[in-house]
Amino acid sequence: MMETKRSTLAVILITSLFFLWGFAHNLDPILIPHLKRSFTLTTVQATLVDSAVFIAYFIMALPAGIIMKKYGYKSGIIIGLLIFSVGCYLFLPAAQVQSYNFFLAALFIIACGLTILETAANPYITLVGKPETSTFRLNLAQSFNGLAASLAPIIGGKLILVEGVSDGALAKMDLAARKSVLASEAASVQGPYFVLGSILVILAVIFYFIKLPDIRTNNEGRTKRSFWGVFKHKQLSWAIAAQFFYVGAQVSVFSLFILYATKSAGITEKEATYYLGVCGFAFLIGRFFTTFLMRFFKAHHLLVTYAFISILLCFVAIMASGITTVYAVIGICFFMSVMFPTIFSLGIKDLKEDTELGSSLIIMSIVGGAILPRFFGYLSDGTGNIQNGYYIPLACFAVIMLFGLKGQKITRNDIINQPNEIL
Structure with missing residues (x-):
């Protein structure tokens, strides 16, 4: 008790x-x-x-x-x-x-x-x-x-x-x-x-x-693995890349939303903060709703579908004008809500003793959030139109769709004859 x-x-x-x-x-x-x-x-x-x-x-x-x-x-x-x-x-x-x-x-x-x-x-x-x-x-x-x-x-x-x-x-x-x-x-x-x-x-x-509860990982009796050997897991290597691009897309969408909305829709910063709150709410609803759908559909199928819809919405965010652009971004927030945990879980599936290292590497790929928004900014400043920055998230969702189509498939012979020492 x-x-x-x-x-x-x-x-x-x-x-x-x-x-x-x-x-x-x-x-x-x-x-x-x-x-x-x-x-x-x-x-x-x-x-x-x-x-x-x-x-x-x-x-x-x-x-x-x-x-x-x-x-x-x-x-x-x-x-x-x-x-x-x-x-x-x-x-x-x-x-x-x-x-x-x-x-x-x-x-x-x-x-x-x-x-x-x-x-x-x-x-x-x-x-x-x-x-x-x-x-x-x-x-x-x-x-x-x-x-x-x-x-x-x-x-x-x-x-x-x-x-x-x-x-x-x-x-x-x-x-x-x-x-x-x-x-x-x-x-x-x-x-x-x-x-x-x-x-x-x-x-x-x-x-x-x-x-x-004081819970610690017990590594006694485990064979030490090669650091580089973990990349022989095809699904992990793909997941690291997909997570890099996903986080870059998410940060570009959320962090630059106010700058984007004030230009594309002509609303004030104060109004944009409320719409950003709606984006967060759409993200929350998307997570609950898609978790329910995963009882009936395979996770990678949903990932491919959501990534494809996000690509289409990016085109709307680029080409449309007025409040329509804001609604398109809200839609993107809904469909990208479960991408992070889905990519993560598919990436570490069946890693066994490589799970801890694989998890750390996927966490490290979050650095995409530091790099890709810069390209969003360069594209926006270079063209004089912040809407063009959405070509960056569009490309990111294309990579995620490829991960869902082929990158998440697990190979069974990817850890044969690995050296036992940590390099």
Whole structure:
């Protein structure tokens, strides 16, 4: 009975982490237009927000796994929360000194904490409680991540995107007055991130004092595998590539939505934040609905269908005008909602003793979110039309469709005669 209560408490606390990192990620689309205006950035320069975040995933994925093995999941979660909170608190001096690079450094530190949290929470929530309900627990937790995706843009838009001086009036000011106005607007991030940082510290303290199941991976008796040998799994190699392009597409769609919608549909930033909230809600509904459909259809068939529909919607986002473009992007958010977990699960299927390394490599491929939005920005700035940037997500969904058609197929002779030492 006591162990059951501990497992239930663990699930509740860990589920809160899914919401918190989902909330943090979905504040980035609010930060991009906010910082773009505050520091007079180009679209390409503004995408450095995503670069700072997702490069951290590439750098920290393997170290995070080492932390879990050495100190356990609970300690990993506490470390992740504290690093996450440090990054939030750094927003205060970043706004004070008016340095874009300072903001990027703070975002990088936040993302380091998020990487550790995600590396710990995803497997931990499947390990606490009954094994037969592990999938349900993970899906339940992921739904709160989707909930955060719908709430963060609305809440962040109200708190961060303050009603400031118009661009026309700003252009007529002298340099000193313009800097003063922009500095005042930039300071709007301090309050929300201070509150978020404080919540994280409180949560870390709770995790420290609450007794939770201490689960650690036991590697005794396992044969050591070659690092490079893991790439002989065809489905894993394809999944790493597909996840790279998927995350690049998702970040391009969500993070640049406000910049896109204000240009393509001619709406205000405030209105765009509400539509971004609808995008998050569509993402959440898509995850629930498609999970239901997977009872009747094979996952890779749904992946191919969803990727194809997303390609068609990208064409609409490029060619159409007015509010139709916004509706097309909302549709994309619905159909890409289950791509990440589907690619992940198909990629690590039947890896057996290579599962841990394969999982880390797929997590590292999240770096696509740091790279591909830059190309979105280059294409938008180079052509003078932000709608053309959607050729990038279009190409990404084409790769995902290929993965669903052929890349997810498992080969049975892909780990024969591998060396037993780690290179």
